[in-house]
Amino acid sequence: MESKMNLGLGHNSDAAGSVIAKHSEAAYLRERKVVPGGSMRAASWFQPYPPYAARGEGCWVVDIDGRRMLDCANNFFSLIHGHAFGPVLDAVRDVMVKGTAFGMPTESEILLAEALAARNPRMEQTRFCNSGTEAVLAAIKGARGITGRERIAKFEGCYHGAYDWVEVSLDPAPSNWDDENGNPASVRCNAGTPDSVLRETVILPYDDPQRCADILRREGHSLAAVIVDPHASRAGAVAMSKETAAVVQEACRRDGIMLIADEVISFRLSYEGASRLFGLEPDLITTAKIIGGGLPIGAVSGPADRMSVFDHSAGKPKVSMGGTFSANPLSMAAGLVSLEHYSRPVVDRLNGLGERLRGELRKGFAKAGVAATVTGMGSLFRLHLGAGDVTGYRSAFADPETAKRIRRIQLAMLNENVLLTPNCSGSLSTPMTEAEALSIADKLVNVVTSELGDRQGAVG
């Protein structure tokens, strides 16, 4: 039986405009039997089933039903040059035929570490791993090793991967936002997270520098690290204020806390990465995503005196950091060529395109009189519904009805052949031009206007 779903397949719609995506549906039904939930990532799943990717070409992705979508998800912001970028393919092919992984170092890891150091002097030394999660957990273990302290602080609602301590207060609901003293509570994200993890994780407000300063003054002496993403996508994709950044920097210096800048997504914001833009001087910087050119990667970088915590050359290091596929030559080669093609002029052009896209969206929403706004910086953007300013996790929080609308908008954009992430955020990639940016803006304004208008959500 052919299934119909509200997933666009222009050439294959039925008379009523419903969409037939039978190959994706069949794949999903088959996958459900061997994979819980029928898909490897909650983030790329939606009802009734997700489109399955067949191949990518530049800024386009084609699913197994033949539908071509403008890809703003870019594998969750990791594909700065889009899909199947020629120089990456050439570099990987060259390396691959010589072997894919060795129980020996390769020169390729030197080149990528040097490339990071050349972009940002605070990335003087680097250790590679295979994901952002691994990078964050290694940085936190490093900070604990350096300071001899156990607790960490993180900002409410910010995502830093799947390490227990950074999952605390990832997605708290308004009913458990505050503790009995009116400070952000440490809230469990997964069933079974030990209470000790909650006690060891102090939660900071993203957009309240005074409260942040008070909490850090009280807790600072017991903290190994404060982890900061200065443009946190889950906390609204809004830039951290210079005041909050300064409060964090000052507390870290005062109390000997290691400042970890998590630039897994935000590294793309400038040639040097994100921290400099916010006046931060991190002790450790975590990166992943775009520095791997589309292959799995993670990295912890920092000044040599901090990174020495991982130095094994004189025997057992204070903190071990290694892994079977860490610094594998494929990821190293892909990352190097990808960064080489993300030069200053390219960063500037892409950021300009992002500015243009956000500007067009704001103009479009204002003209249509809809209560919607867009946040973001550089080549990143995120849609929010409602008339209020978005300044951090709480003001970005979508109540259940708004969350449903956001998912409907994501689906409607898919029917317009534009792939966004589930919270309607997106990133631009270097193959995109003004034409693509304007097309995304035009479609999103129409879709949002129709969603809010149809459901009496329009203002004005």
Ligand SMILES: Cc1ncc(COP(=O)(O)O)c(C=O)c1O
């Ligand atoms: C800021 C941040 N840190 C860490 C991670 C974890 O990275 P990975 O998915 O490569 O484990 C992510 C993933 O999106 C992230 O956005």
